Amino acid sequence: MKAMRVGFVVALCAATAAPAGALGNFNSAIVSGVTIVRQYDSAADLIGTQIRLQAGLDRQLPEQNGLAALVAESILQTPVAGAPTLRNAIEANGGSIQYDVDPRAVRFYVEGLPDSYAAILGMVRTAMSRPDFSAATLTRARAALDQRIAQNQEFALAVGLDMLNRTFYPDSDAGLPPLGLPQTLATFETADAQKFYASYYLRGGAIVSTAGNLQPAASDLVAHLLDLLPPGSSVAPKVNLPQLPSSSRQLIARRDIPVPWLIAQYRAPNLNSADFGAMLVLTAFLQRTLADVAGVPALSATSLARRGVGAIYNFDTQPANVVVYVDGAGGDPTRAFATALTVVNVLGHAHLQGSIADMKTFAIGQFLNQSATLRDRAWLAGVFAGECSDPDYISRTIAAIEKTSAKDLQRVATRYLGVPNVALVLPRGTPENPSP
Amino acid sequence: MIARAVLRAATVFAIVLAVRAPARAEAVTVHADPTAATTAIELWYRAPAAGYDFRTPGIARLALASVAASKVAGGASVSEIVNQVGGVLSLAVYPDIVMVGASVPSSQAQQVFRAMTNAYFGATITSSGLKLGAEDSALVAAQLPYDSERTLQDALFAQLFAEGPAHYAPIPDATAFAKFTQSDVQNFAARAFRRDNAIVSLAGNVTGLAAPLHSEAATTAPLDSTPASQATQTTVTSHEAGVGVAWAGPPISDTRAATALDFVADYLFDADHGTVAKSSNVQRDVLLSGQFITLHDPGALIVTISGDTANSILPNVLDAVDKMQQPLDPATFAAARKAFFYHILSQIQTPIERADNNGWYAAEGNAQYAPGDPSGIYLAAANSLDPKFVAETVRRYLRNPVVVHLVRASGESTAT
Numbered sequence: 001m002k003a004m005r006v007g008f009v010v011a012l013c014a015a016t017a018a019p020a021g022a023l024g025n026f027n028s029a030i031v032s033g034v035t036i037v038r039q040y041d042s043a044a045d046l047i048g049t050q051i052r053l054q055a056g057l058d059r060q061l062p063e064q065n066g067l068a069a070l071v072a073e074s075i076l077q078t079p080v081a082g083a084p085t086l087r088n089a090i091e092a093n094g095g096s097i098q099y100d101v102d103p104r105a106v107r108f109y110v111e112g113l114p115d116s117y118a119a120i121l122g123m124v125r126t127a128m129s130r131p132d133f134s135a136a137t138l139t140r141a142r143a144a145l146d147q148r149i150a151q152n153q154e155f156a157l158a159v160g161l162d163m164l165n166r167t168f169y170p171d172s173d174a175g176l177p178p179l180g181l182p183q184t185l186a187t188f189e190t191a192d193a194q195k196f197y198a199s200y201y202l203r204g205g206a207i208v209s210t211a212g213n214l215q216p217a218a219s220d221l222v223a224h225l226l227d228l229l230p231p232g233s234s235v236a237p238k239v240n241l242p243q244l245p246s247s248s249r250q251l252i253a254r255r256d257i258p259v260p261w262l263i264a265q266y267r268a269p270n271l272n273s274a275d276f277g278a279m280l281v282l283t284a285f286l287q288r289t290l291a292d293v294a295g296v297p298a299l300s301a302t303s304l305a306r307r308g309v310g311a312i313y314n315f316d317t318q319p320a321n322v323v324v325y326v327d328g329a330g331g332d333p334t335r336a337f338a339t340a341l342t343v344v345n346v347l348g349h350a351h352l353q354g355s356i357a358d359m360k361t362f363a364i365g366q367f368l369n370q371s372a373t374l375r376d377r378a379w380l381a382g383v384f385a386g387e388c389s390d391p392d393y394i395s396r397t398i399a400a401i402e403k404t405s406a407k408d409l410q411r412v413a414t415r416y417l418g419v420p421n422v423a424l425v426l427p428r429g430t431p432e433n434p435s436p
Numbered sequence: 437m438i439a440r441a442v443l444r445a446a447t448v449f450a451i452v453l454a455v456r457a458p459a460r461a462e463a464v465t466v467h468a469d470p471t472a473a474t475t476a477i478e479l480w481y482r483a484p485a486a487g488y489d490f491r492t493p494g495i496a497r498l499a500l501a502s503v504a505a506s507k508v509a510g511g512a513s514v515s516e517i518v519n520q521v522g523g524v525l526s527l528a529v530y531p532d533i534v535m536v537g538a539s540v541p542s543s544q545a546q547q548v549f550r551a552m553t554n555a556y557f558g559a560t561i562t563s564s565g566l567k568l569g570a571e572d573s574a575l576v577a578a579q580l581p582y583d584s585e586r587t588l589q590d591a592l593f594a595q596l597f598a599e600g601p602a603h604y605a606p607i608p609d610a611t612a613f614a615k616f617t618q619s620d621v622q623n624f625a626a627r628a629f630r631r632d633n634a635i636v637s638l639a640g641n642v643t644g645l646a647a648p649l650h651s652e653a654a655t656t657a658p659l660d661s662t663p664a665s666q667a668t669q670t671t672v673t674s675h676e677a678g679v680g681v682a683w684a685g686p687p688i689s690d691t692r693a694a695t696a697l698d699f700v701a702d703y704l705f706d707a708d709h710g711t712v713a714k715s716s717n718v719q720r721d722v723l724l725s726g727q728f729i730t731l732h733d734p735g736a737l738i739v740t741i742s743g744d745t746a747n748s749i750l751p752n753v754l755d756a757v758d759k760m761q762q763p764l765d766p767a768t769f770a771a772a773r774k775a776f777f778y779h780i781l782s783q784i785q786t787p788i789e790r791a792d793n794n795g796w797y798a799a800e801g802n803a804q805y806a807p808g809d810p811s812g813i814y815l816a817a818a819n820s821l822d823p824k825f826v827a828e829t830v831r832r833y834l835r836n837p838v839v840v841h842l843v844r845a846s847g848e849s850t851a852t
Contacts, residue, residue, distance in 0.1 A: 025471065041469075041471055043468075043469040043470075043471060043472075044785070045781040045784070045785070045808060046778070046781055046782060046785065091709060091771075091775050092771035092774060092775065093771075093774060094774040094775060094777050094778035095778055096778070096782070111778075111782065112778060113774075113777060113778050113781065116774070147720065150720060151720070284522065288519075299501055299504050299505055299515045299525065299527070299568065299569070299572040358520060361520065361521055361522065361544075362519075362520060362521065362522040363522065364522060364541060365521045365522020365523050365540060365541045365544065366522040367522070368473045368474050368522070368541045369474055369522060369523060369524055369539055369540075369541070371473075372472075372473075372474060372539075372785070372786035372787065372788070373785050373786055374785055394473055
């Protein structure tokens with residue numbers, strides 16, 4: 001099918017956060033300790049389900065970096081239904097499966113055609129309850145992870161975020177590289193994977209969030225998708241990661257990239273905080289201000305998508321954070337960044353006059369526009385169900401933004417957008433850029 | 437709550453829309469989803485990107501951008517209005533068709549739709565709009581040489597088509613845009629963007645949008661290009677190494693054959709799951725992608741390979757196409773077709789993807805063939821495929837490709 005594709009490199013912008021959306025028809029319940037969320041959408045052609053388990057990075061010990069990813073990848077590599085792997089079996093039935101390893105959770109996303117979706121969920125249920133951690137499967141899983149790790153190293157934003165997260169989460173493994181490192185992955189054996197799986201693939205705290213054209217058979221299966229996992233919940237092991245002996249808030253890395261990138265990270269209010277709406281407005285404002293001061297005439301998505309400029313509010317993790325990034329395609333990225341920060345500081349301290357309605361309209365529009373795929377919708381409903389016990393992320397977000405006042409904006413800007421940690425990712429062989 | 441209010445209004449409009457759903461002779465395509473929080477609004481035009489005499493490459497991109505940047509009657513420009521509401525503005529230029537589109541919150545859709553139709557149907561271009569449009573177009577053009585997939589597409593089309601809009605790259609080098617006068621751009625916009633040449637594509641929550649209906653017969657006829665009489669091999673210099681191959685394919689009216697080549701492109705050449713992309717000798721630095729581009733007449737199947745070792749992958753591509761001249765075994769075919777269904781539908785999930793998809797097929801002359809159209813023509817064609825027909829279609833169309841090599845070197849391109 002199709003129109004000529006124009007190859008934008010937007011994948012890196014989607015690396016961390018996301019947002020989602022449509023006026024959903026939400027329904028949620030707790031079944032056998034699992035929060036089940038359904039968004040019915042008869043206009044959709046597909047169904048997507050996100051499975052969120054408390055088996056993310058913070059469940060690892062420092063010497064286990066990469067084990068959470070290896071277990072998740074092994075599940076996708078598990079032979080099922082006569083196919084060599086779960087992934088192959090799902091693809092042959094008209095679907096796909098992916099996963100992300102987050103600081104506090106692992107998230108699987110399964111999408112497919114309505115007529116075969118019940119069969120696809122059945123395969124997922126089987127593989128997730130009886131994963132294969134044989135040496136052969138672990139070898140395939142390591143190879144797949146090594147490839148993803150190498151790809152991530154080509155994305156400056158991912159490299160910078162890995163560095164920043166290392167200092168953002170000092171009390172657990174939550175800030176270590178999500179997929180591990182090839183050298184650590186090579187050390188894990190069958191028993192390591194089995195033990196991690198047995199300890200953390202539990203029903204307690206799990207969320208299954210589905211969206212789309214959900215038929216009755218698949219709807220029933222969604223409710224019982226994790227029934228074969230043991231009950232109970234887990235806690236993250238307490239660890240004390242040694243911090244770098246420096247007072248500098250700037251981290252530097254060099255990679256084979258064409259232009260330098262500046263990535264900054266701030267602590268931010270959690271989703272259930274009264275400051276959530278104000279931070280959404282501020283993040284949208286930062287995004288727009290950065291694009292303006294980067295000096296790019298960005299009439300359209302075509303031109304803006306080709307520039308790495310943005311602000312992401314990661315409210316799906318705890319503690320939440322805001323990440324701001326600028327690439328150096330238009331010159332020194334620290335200048336654009338410093339100018340944007342100055343604007344925010346002025347906003348935080350000046351006497352604001354007039355209405356902030358335009359800022360709120362812009363923030364709502366951004367949120368809705370960035371939350372349209374089934375994957376985003378399933379993800380957001382799951383996040384809101386987990387944090388607020390209400391999966392209706394659209395109404396809650398719009399309400400939070402609408403009730404934001406100018407005073408709220410100033411208070412939140414002053415409280416959170418102070419001095420960030422900064423990562424500079426530089427092309428190999430160029431002099432260091434000064435920090436802003 | 438805004439969301440609840442929009443939902444109620446959307447439900448009401450769904451009924452209205454059902455009553456006055458446009459007949460297919462009208463140049464409007466609508467995919468209504470009353471549960472959507474956003475609306476996609478697109479205006480498509482059959483207009484040659486290189487100008488009506490093909491001597492002004494870039495004029496269509498410049499005209500699209502200049503109208504978007506021009507303030508209408510002292511108010512805000514389309515670009516400003518879309519940005520103010522947190523929307524996304526898209527400008528797309530292909531050899532034979534162009535599009536301006538916006539994805540906005542549904543509550544803002546009427547305002548944005550009105551602004552877009554006023555600006556484009558009136559072909560409003562101010563001097564400051566022209567300046568901004570030229571800057572924006574130059575920025576996009578300056579980045580294209582680093583997009584080897586796009587560079588290969590343009591070079592392949594230039595070889596595949598001897599005459600017509602597809603022979604010319606839709607976006608030229610970055611210096612081209614400053615050479616046009618306001619009068620040049622205004623004249624092009626007035627001819628291309630006129631009301632009765634517009635094909636309106638709406639998707640998502642279309643509450644309250646009254647599309648300016650007119651007969652499709654009033655629009656410019658689809659702009660076809662003439663295939664070259666013989667296959668060529670060409671070398672083009674670029675910032676990245678690569679190689680591409682292309683074949684002329686069936687017209688959009690031959691829905692079964694066109695769908696068969698969609699299937700072949702998906703099965704063999706999809707960047708993520710195609711059998712060739714997954715070949716063991718494809719290095720990590722290589723990006724392989726293939727697609728059948730559905731055009732009015734003829735279509736084109738193109739495969740692009742970027743990266744330093746791209747040439748070593750070319751035999752994989754040609755061997756894979758040769759093997760497809762023989763029918764796949766039934767089990768492999770059944771699994772591949774099921775996966776193909778999913779891939780097609782996964783590309784039209786959001787309102788903006790729907791509007792893009794529907795608008796493209798309408799502009800190329802067969803709106804009902806768009807995947808996801810309620811007529812079900814596309815899925816029926818996909819369902820009708822069998823291994824024998826696919827092999828026959830490959831034998832019929834995929835012989836003697838044109839080949840373009842991208843090399844990192846200075847100098848002129850040379851045709852052999």
